[in-house]
Ligand code: HEM
């Protein structure tokens with residue numbers, strides 16, 4: 001390279017496209033800047049929701065009132081759930097890493113529709129502001145739980161309409177992002193990158209994008225129906241007006257169960273990237289992993305009824321939904337086996353991304369296996385709507401997607417900032433977090449099995465021990481989280497300069513500079529080999 | 537575990553142990569290999585990775601074996617569940633009303649009970665579930681039974697208790713502010729005791745209490761209204777009579793005097809005038825639940841709280 005080229009070589013932070021100051025961010029259609037705007041917004045919401053979780057746990061440290069009324073507790077778990085689901089875990093990985101990394105791993109300059117991409121971001125912000133404004137406007141935040149079950153959601157005096165509207169707008173943002181990624185993956189892969197030479201993160205983003213586009217409209221309609229019922233008294237779900245509350249549950253879960261896979265698939269994609277890089281081995285069973293993403297996306301549409309085994313569905317319906325639920329477990333199990341087989345005879349380097357990826361496998365396995373206990377009819381009748389379920393979904397969503405998210409953050413950090421965080425501190429944070437995690441959520445399985453219902457302000461004395469341990473666990477987990485965030489923060493500002501490819505990855509994003517230039521690649525790369533072809 | 541408290545405990549617990557056991561084997565296996573590989577093939581000990589070709593047989597094995605195992609899990613779950621839908625023809629029918637935030641039980645002979653379900657040991661009991669307001673879920677953890685109480689839908693469940701004692705009833709479907717206080721008790725008694733209780737006339741023994749208070753207790757008004765001036769989710773009955781109340785009628789605010797007429801309307805059409813600072817829609821109409829005579833007693837009792 002000549003000196004001249006190097007001087008002109010600005011990275012995307014320096015290349016402001018003629019905008020000044022903050023506008024270089026707010027008006028940018030660059031996928032990397034949009035990805036980072038999502039990252040910062042989402043982190044803020046995540047921390048708000050973690051604070052709410054912390055307060056709930058504090059209230060449940062022992063029986064009796066500590067410092068809040070039942071009304072407040074009910075609002076807290078609703079807002080905690082809404083933020084975690086609609087503002088963190090559903091948009092999280094696609095919006096942040098899908099944006100920042102997907103064009104890079106495909107060897108593209110940007111996503112297919114950059115302006116639409118910026119528009120999705122603003123829809124996201126609008127939805128988020130609506131959700132948070134329920135806290136301060138009118139009669140306060142909704143107290144229905146994140147599921148907004150009718151008819152309570154039609155009756156309660158709190159700000160349900162606003163929360164529901166927020167979820168609706170966020171759904172739109174999600175659809176547009178999905179559409180953008182589908183087009184990008186179909187049309188903008190680098191020359192030579194056939195479908196089966198595509199990195200697995202792109203595969204899982206692809207499967208996710210289809211669910212976003214196809215399933216999200218259903219929740220949109222459902223939420224509009226709630227608003228129609230609340231404002232115009234049209235009887236859809238409330239029996240007092242001639243409606244059917246179970247219809248609401250069906251509609252809600254027809255969307256929200258596939259959405260569970262919107263939450264987990266991108267995380268699985270990330271794990272499929274990280275494990276081969278740090279094992280220095282070709283991923284075991286590339287095709288099986290790619291196909292299992294599609295299988296999960298497909299079967300995932302037909303299992304929603306397992307959230308409603310006790311709602312009075314007909315006997316045969318319960319049986320069919322239970323059977324299908326067991327089938328959807330197989331593709332996930334296949335992925336876990338493939339990841340572990342990838343480590344076999346590798347040369348494993350336990351860097352923070354790899355540790356978090358292994359943490360993912362462990363926690364996600366617990367979450368997935370306890371899902372089998374819930375999928376069986378006899379046991380679900382007993383465990384449905386107890387703390388067993390609360391533990392199960394925190395294991396899959398936080399232990400699964402959440403840990404994958406953190407792994408991704410540590411993995412692509414040097415690419416994003418061109419700097420490196422402190423590896424030692426990141427490792428310490430990992431061990432603190434996983435300890436806290438187990439203490440916080442494992443006792444919930446026991447409390448749930450012993451019959452403690454969820455969304456329960458009034459702690460019955462016999463569940464005291466489990467809840468006390470759990471509260472202490474939340475302190476440890478949050479300490480680990482804060483340590484991790486501080487470490488990354490320091491790393492981004494003052495970290496050592498990172499190499500272009502510190503982890504020796506083979507996918508395209510590692511072939512360009514860190515941070516990349518505005519156009520990502522000086523020259524669009526050509527792909528000749530399958531990804532992850534580590535030579536031994 | 538493996539007690540015989542109800543006729544379902546064994547089926548459910550067996551399913552749990554079988555499924556949980558298989559899951560535990562998988563978890564231990566996966567965790568073992570995860571840690572073993574991380575140590576054995578760590579970069580230090582094993583610097584040169586070896587390329588391992590995909591092995592079709594191995595891949596098929598780990599598709600087929602888990603598939604068979606999950607089918608077994610499905611089967612035990614199904615087996616344990618099946619009896620809960622096959623209620624014997626001679627079961628005793630009891631109507632259960634789950635309403636914010638109380639359980640009411642109506643027996644065939646007109647006997648009523650609040651938050652206490654008395655059943656004879658060893659007899660099949662069929663519960664017919666009703667809700668006048670929102671979703672609830674009738675849950676007795678010790679019996680391993682649960683079914684949602686859905687307004688507008690006639691869900692049912694059944695069980696047979698095999699051991700004497702008191703067991704908790706909890707509400708498992710979130711139903712608003714005091715969801716976690718919606719507690720009750722199933723009391724399993726001997727056949728003789730049951731018959732004696734079933735035929736006892738409560739109103740005769742409780743004559744010391746004001747009839748209005750009995751009506752209020754029977755209809756579970758006290759889940760929302762206190763008698764001592766404290767605020768629950770509805771206004772307290774104490775000091776209500778004769779006070780000026782700010783209410784909202786069709787979106788307009790006005791001030792009304794709490795006289796007989798007002799109290800009657802508050803109970804028969806609670807959403808017509810909504811007291812300021814309280815939520816509309818929480819209290820249901822008691823139009824076909826309270827007779828005119830009972831209403832007069834309730835008003836008289838509320839009046840008596842001022843003395
Ligand atoms: C330090 C972190 C966290 C703590 C201390 C925490 C704690 C809690 C607690 C105490 C509840 C209420 C359980 C109940 O009363 O039924 C809850 C519910 C919930 N949490 Fe978390 N949580 C944390 C992180 C997360 C994360 C990362 C997610 C999502 C990825 C999440 C998603 C949810 C959801 C969806 C609910 C259900 C809300 C509802 O019932 O409507 N939580 N959490």
Ligand SMILES: [Cu+2]
Nearest residue numbers: 672707711718
């Ligand atoms: Cu209830």
